[in-house]
Amino acid sequence: MNKPDWIRIAPVTDIPVREGRAVKIGDLEVAIFNLGSDFVAIENRCPHKGGPLADGIVSTLGDSVTVTCPLHNWRVCIDTGAVRKPSAQNACVRTFAVRIKDGLVMISKAPAAAEQEAAA
Numbered sequence: 547m548n549k550p551d552w553i554r555i556a557p558v559t560d561i562p563v564r565e566g567r568a569v570k571i572g573d574l575e576v577a578i579f580n581l582g583s584d585f586v587a588i589e590n591r592c593p594h595k596g597g598p599l600a601d602g603i604v605s606t607l608g609d610s611v612t613v614t615c616p617l618h619n620w621r622v623c624i625d626t627g628a629v630r631k632p633s634a635q636n637a638c639v640r641t642f643a644v645r646i647k648d649g650l651v652m653i654s655k656a657p658a659a660a661e662q663e664a665a666a
């Protein structure tokens with residue numbers, strides 16, 4: 547498997563705990579979240595009507611950490627990208643691999659799961 551190309555985003559201190567930040571990488575807009583012990587990244591476009599997920603509230607829903615879309619309150623799991631509420635939706639946003647190096651948040655356009663497989 548090819549190793550992902552890592553893109554420098556920002557110092558870790560620029561993203562407060564339990565908040566998100568939107569970044570553009572070419573045509574792609576990504577929402578990066580600081581979960582305190584971890585950073586995660588998902589597509590910054592709600593699957594409902596394109597709301598900016600980086601501006602949503604991060605909270606827990608069952609065993610998932612979700613972000614609530616600021617437009618109509620859909621809740622998206624920020625680990626898997628799957629919509630958790632409304633539960634009848636079978637929608638998903640893309641996830642991206644994140645790593646921290648030298649105090650910088652870096653992301654790859656590779657899916658988060660692909661990075662975990664490459665590291666194994």
Ligand code: FES
Binds near residue numbers: 617
């Ligand atoms: S655009 Fe996100 S819930 Fe409607």
